[in-house]
Amino acid sequence: AQSVSQHNHHVILSEAASLELGCNYSYGGTVNLFWYVQYPGQHLQLLLKYFSGDPLVKGIKGFEAEFIKSKFSFNLRKPSVQWSDTAEYFCAVAGGSYIPTFGRGTSLIVHP
Amino acid sequence: DVKVTQSSRYLVKRTGEKVFLECVQDMDHENMFWYRQDPGLGLRLIYFSYDVKMKEKGDIPEGYSVSREKKERFSLILESASTNQTSMYLCASSGTDSTDTQYFGPGTRLTVL
Numbered sequence: 001a002q003s004v005s006q007h008n009h010h011v012i013l014s015e016a017a018s019l020e021l022g023c024n025y026s027y028g029g030t031v032n033l034f035w036y037v038q039y040p041g042q043h044l045q046l047l048l049k050y051f052s053g054d055p056l057v058k059g060i061k062g063f064e065a066e067f068i069k070s071k072f073s074f075n076l077r078k079p080s081v082q083w084s085d086t087a088e089y090f091c092a093v094a095g096g097s098y099i100p101t102f103g104r105g106t107s108l109i110v111h112p
Numbered sequence: 113d114v115k116v117t118q119s120s121r122y123l124v125k126r127t128g129e130k131v132f133l134e135c136v137q138d139m140d141h142e143n144m145f146w147y148r149q150d151p152g153l154g155l156r157l158i159y160f161s162y163d164v165k166m167k168e169k170g171d172i173p174e175g176y177s178v179s180r181e182k183k184e185r186f187s188l189i190l191e192s193a194s195t196n197q198t199s200m201y202l203c204a205s206s207g208t209d210s211t212d213t214q215y216f217g218p219g220t221r222l223t224v225l
Contacts, residue, residue, distance in 0.1 A: 006154075009152065032210050032211045034213070036214075036216075042218075043116075043216045043217065043218050043219075044155075044202065044204075044216040045216070046213045046214075049211070049213065051210075051211040090154060090155065094210040094211075095210070096210070097210060098143060098206065098207075098208055098209060098210045098212060099145075099157070099160060100214065102147075102154045102155040102156075103154055104152060104153060104154035105152075105154045105155075
């Protein structure tokens with residue numbers, strides 16, 4: 001069975017600070033990894049995903065994530081956050097099937 | 113622009129009532145999903161459907177049922193609503209590959225009194 005762990009439940013940053021949100025997964029085979037974001041009052045939407053190739057994946061709004069197979073990790077990063085990045089972030093893993101398992105989410109608050 | 117719509121943004125029901133939550137997608141996706149989202153618990157899968165009239169239980173199916181009579185529509189039914197079913201309900205759809213993105217609706221915030 002696949003599972004996902006997000007280490008940070010609540011993160012508070014000031015604008016221009018760097019961001020790294022941790023995500024570790026458990027699955028024995030080939031995985032597809034996703035980060036979704038939910039801005040206040042909006043739909044959950046895809047930020048970026050990895051399924052093969054370059055382990056450094058770039059997404060929308062300056063976000064990137066690195067797949068490190070040896071660490072079973074897919075951490076999300078952004079060098080300089082903005083107030084508009086305030087949102088809830090979910091990591092998800094899809095192993096053998098098309099049904100992803102989601103982490104518990106990280107609430108990010110960015111102070112202007 | 114892809115679209116998943118849900119019948120209500122907010123719903124208030126009484127304990128014991130039968131509740132219907134409707135979801136429609138316009139992307140011709142085979143797969144559709146119902147999740148509930150609770151603070152600190154993330155998204156938990158209730159049911160999913162991979163084809164018309166086909167359904168599979170997710171992680172927390174107790175107290176819920178689903179119906180998929182047409183490809184674009186997936187309904188979640190609470191046969192007898194209870195207060196512990198107060199939650200945000202999210203519908204999603206996707207293609208059939210494990211690399212496919214899920215597209216989510218805006219959610220229905222259900223309060224059961």
